[in-house]
């Protein structure tokens with residue numbers, strides 16, 4: 645695997661503008677998904693590619709939709725909500741993949757089809773209440789912090805089972821599985837360890853409490869590490885820059901340190 649493939653000579657992802665640009669980038673990501681799946685002896689059809697459109701303006705997202713993207717991931721609720729309104733004429737399922745404050749639950753309940761960063765009961769309760777009021781349901785992934793000392797959102801692995809045991813009281817939430825962000829590191833072994841942790845946790849819960857974890861899917865892997873995630877069992881890879889191009893904002897904007 646050559647980590648530099650798909651990057652231009654600056655080591656940055658090139659920006660997709662036209663539908664044709666998007667078709668090319670998506671085909672390349674799909675090709676890599678397939679070969680990673682085959683390396684791992686897996687069926688590529690059990691892996692969802694979720695394109696992540698955060699910071700990308702409406703004009704370019706419309707081109708991505710023309711190229712076949714009908715489900716998009718967004719990190720920030722306000723940005724996702726605004727875009728869902730701007731592009732209400734298109735068929736797009738919106739997946740919120742970033743941290744949510746309970747006072748934003750109402751927004752999510754109105755437009756999102758999926759929320760991948762559930763890590764607090766207060767948010768689960770707020771979502772459930774708002775979803776009931778709206779007569780909707782929401783697919784959710786529980787976010788787990790698999791990188792321990794690096795402070796990110798998500799619950800400690802040892803709290804996952806207890807958390808899942810509380811979720812049946814929120815019937816509007818449709819548990820799909822678990823999600824994680826690996827440690828930010830060029831050390832592939834450390835990244836892989838995070839993915840392995842999530843998979844092991846999922847496997848354990850499937851064994852003891854299969855009813856609590858829905859389909860038991862693993863959402864893990866982003867532009868820089870999705871092939872490793874697939875080798876470790878990912879069912880959803882969240883890919884932004886390798887499809888849309890490099891982002892101007894630093895990642896610290898999306899993953900503020902806790903505290």
Ligand SMILES: *Cc1c(COP(=O)(O)O)cnc(C)c1O
Nearest residue numbers: 696719741866867882883884885
């Ligand atoms: C932005 C983001 C991604 C995608 O990251 P890329 O480097 O653009 O592929 C994945 N997951 C989450 C939670 C994100 O916020």
